[in-house]
Amino acid sequence: MRKPVLTIFYQFNPWQTSIGGIQTVIRSFVKYSPSEFEVRLVGTGDDSAQPIGVWQEAELAGKAIQFMPLFSIKDDNTRKLLPTSVKYTAALLQRCLASDFMHFHRLEPTLATRNWPGEKTLFVHNDIQKQIDAKGTKDAILWRRFPFAYLALERLVVGQFSQILSCNTDSLKYYQQRYPQIAERVSYIRNTVDTEIFYPLKGDEREQGRHSLAQQMGLAENTHFILFAGRLHAQKDPALLLDAIATLNQPDVHLLIAGDGDLREEIRLKISALGLSHQVTMLGPVDQAKLAKLLRICSVFVLTSAYEGLPVVVLEALACGTPIVTTRCGETPNLLSANSGVVCQERTPKAVADALLQVLQQPSHYPSEACIQAVEPYSARSVVGAIYKDMWSRWQQQNSLSSGQKSYTTVTEVAS
Structure with missing residues (x-):
């Protein structure tokens, strides 16, 4: 049986110093990925001769992965005239990178993935209602200026997710109440910390x-x-x-x-x-x-x-x-x-x-x-390990059902 493929989508270059908890979470999902999975990452590149829009073998956190940069960007820590999320989404619209499992850490890119086959998971990293609250600081994010547009996008894409995992209980309630038809797909997830890197000093x-x-x-x-x-x-x-x-x-x-x-x-x-x-x-x-x-x-x-x-x-x-x-x-x-x-x-x-x-x-x-x-x-090893275990279980169940269906079809064909 072939390995299931997990593709992670996020607008960053994992080999550059990119600021943000999402980047750290993604690195943990790579580092603690079991050997039963093939992991791919769709991100951004630098200004080197790195090929754009092509899968390439790479190593991240001690693990071999497939990496595809959609475009090059010098510094993703500061806001650009054209938001990086918009550029990333536009680049995805031109291709299909579907796989068995797909992880998304922003909503915008999933506009391009609605018709892609495979199991899709959205990770929610913020208090969504406060994030788009128009009463707040106007220069925080673009969506604060156009909250109606964010809600329209959300309604358009939310149905495609097999899972919505939120580290914020207010966002958890928000999705369950706003979209009761998919409430059973929304659940809480602990954010993670890599205790192999972050640990205390001893004594003095x-x-x-x-x-x-x-x-x-x-x-x-x-x-x-x-x-x-x-x-x-x-x-x-x-x-x-x-x-x-x-x-x-x-x-x-x-x-x-x-x-x-x-x-x-x-x-x-x-x-x-x-x-x-x-x-x-x-x-x-x-x-x-x-x-x-x-x-x-x-x-x-x-x-x-x-x-x-x-x-x-x-x-x-x-x-x-x-x-x-x-x-x-x-x-x-x-x-x-x-x-x-x-x-x-x-x-x-x-x-x-x-x-x-x-x-x-x-x-x-x-x-x-x-x-x-x-x-x-919140140990990354245990939290991430449990998610992969659930993914593996679903993968095996899916393949078992698929094999059973094939066997039934063969028997029916022979009988006829």
């Missing part, structure tokens, strides 16, 4: 690492680090975080911003305007290995988003034994215990500053053990 290693980083950066030895990691985008609201750091007004605290995006220059200017140049360092995009090192030695990870699903980076921070300060958005508040983080009841600089100060002044109340315990059910 965290303190030693913190001292070493402070020394490298020319900062005082008693400096404590706060880390933000993600796209510099209105959804993440890094401006609120900077206002909170100014309100905190603790000279021995230093904010590290790992990421890039449309708001890069705006954030640089705000840092200067607030007089925070000696307390904030913009690191730009960082790879997984460097992010893991930072998470292991920082005192707290902070999230000031306006809306979320369940950010993968929150799971990564907890797996490194680092407590969380977050605004009340997405699934993070439901994940945290009283000993693994603080949820801000208001989205204000003072509320965020007070929460940060609470963690910084009482570190013993937020031990690494509590953080690690909170994230244990």
Whole structure:
């Protein structure tokens, strides 16, 4: 029996530093894929001589895959005049890349796949209603300007999915209530963290690492680090975080911003305007290995988003034994215990500053053990493994039924 083929569709180049939890989830689906499956990835290329629109053998996360770039793009961390999702969808319209199983992480490309045969799964990574809420920040995503268009697209394509898997319980309810005819196909999925990459330091290693980083950066030895990691985008609201750091007004605290995006220059200017140049360092995009090192030695990870699903980076921070300060958005508040983080009841600089100060002044109340315990059910190996197990079961059942049908047909033909 041939191997079943899983094709993953997403607009990124997995060998470049591309910011986002979706990219991390996809890498986990490649890394922890069982040998019984053939995995293909349809993404984007760079400006090298890499052939466009052609399947090519490649290696990702230690696994052999088939990779097809639909077009080249220099930097997918910043918004383009023509949205990348539109360009990606247009490229798919010109071809059929159907396979036994297909995973989609954005809705737009599935406009091209409605007539493709095979089992299709849509992964939902955000709170959909808040994401398209026209009352929110206008520069967050294009759909916020045209929510009616998003809903029309959704109605057009949603029926093709065999499964809709959401890491956000509000989005889960949204799809079940809005589309009762497919409610049984919608279910909750845990986002994942690769604990082979993200794990805590032992004993005094965290303190030693913190001292070493402070020394490298020319900062005082008693400096404590706060880390933000993600796209510099209105959804993440890094401006609120900077206002909170100014309100905190603790000279021995230093904010590290790992990421890039449309708001890069705006954030640089705000840092200067607030007089925070000696307390904030913009690191730009960082790879997984460097992010893991930072998470292991920082005192707290902070999230000031306006809306979320369940950010993968929150799971990564907890797996490194680092407590969380977050605004009340997405699934993070439901994940945290009283000993693994603080949820801000208001989205204000003072509320965020007070929460940060609470963690910084009482570190013993937020031990690494509590953080690690909170994230244990989200191990990529187990979550991804369970999904592949279900796919394999359905594949075997389908082939069994198909073989039975063929046998019945043969017997009928012989009898006649």
